[in-house]
């Protein structure tokens with residue numbers, strides 16, 4: 001019967017791919033989850049200019065790319081804070097934005113624009129990065145941020161009851177982030 005044959009074929013494929021080694025070890029680390037465009041230290045195999053890179057016109061020829069493993073190899077900071085503003089606190093964890101930019105070869109003092117799947121863009125001034133050291137959170141309350149929710153990567157700031165960020169709005173808390181690019185400093189007038 002046709003259905004039985006199809007089922008047997010599907011089962012055979014699952015077994016073969018499980019023991020056939022078609023997926024190499026590096027691939028099991030997962031796909032690139034974060035791309036830093038126009039990086040001074042680009043990756044040898046930048047992604048193709050297609051999909052959302054093309055839709056949002058993010059140049060990737062000199063991109064530095066990060067898998068979840070790459071981001072996990074950096075030192076992480078934990079920030080316990082409310083998001084959205086005023087909601088119960090969660091414990092976010094991930095590498096510092098400053099360290100990810102440094103890993104891509106940028107000098108301190110680079111302002112950046114984060115782009116999310118939905119086209120949302122947050123421009124982060126270098127002074128804000130230096131002053132508050134936000135993280136690119138990959139986890140909240142001990143679980144990975146899901147793609148389709150706030151993940152895979154979200155910019156999280158140390159907003160607390162006190163201090164400079166206590167009244168901060170959620171504008172700069174970009175979720176669903178997949179790309180970051182440098183913003184040229186505005187030319188001095190006159």
Ligand SMILES: Nc1nc2c(c(=O)[nH]1)N[C@H]1C(S)=C(S)[C@@H](COP(=O)(O)O)O[C@H]1N2
Nearest residue numbers: 084116117118120170171172173174175176
């Ligand atoms: N990717 C993405 N991140 C985002 C936004 C968004 O629309 N898309 N909105 C920002 C703003 S203005 C707020 S108030 C919070 C919550 O946005 P939401 O209500 O659209 O979830 O997320 C921030 N981060």
Ligand SMILES: [Mo]
Nearest residue numbers: 169170171172
């Ligand atoms: Mo908002």
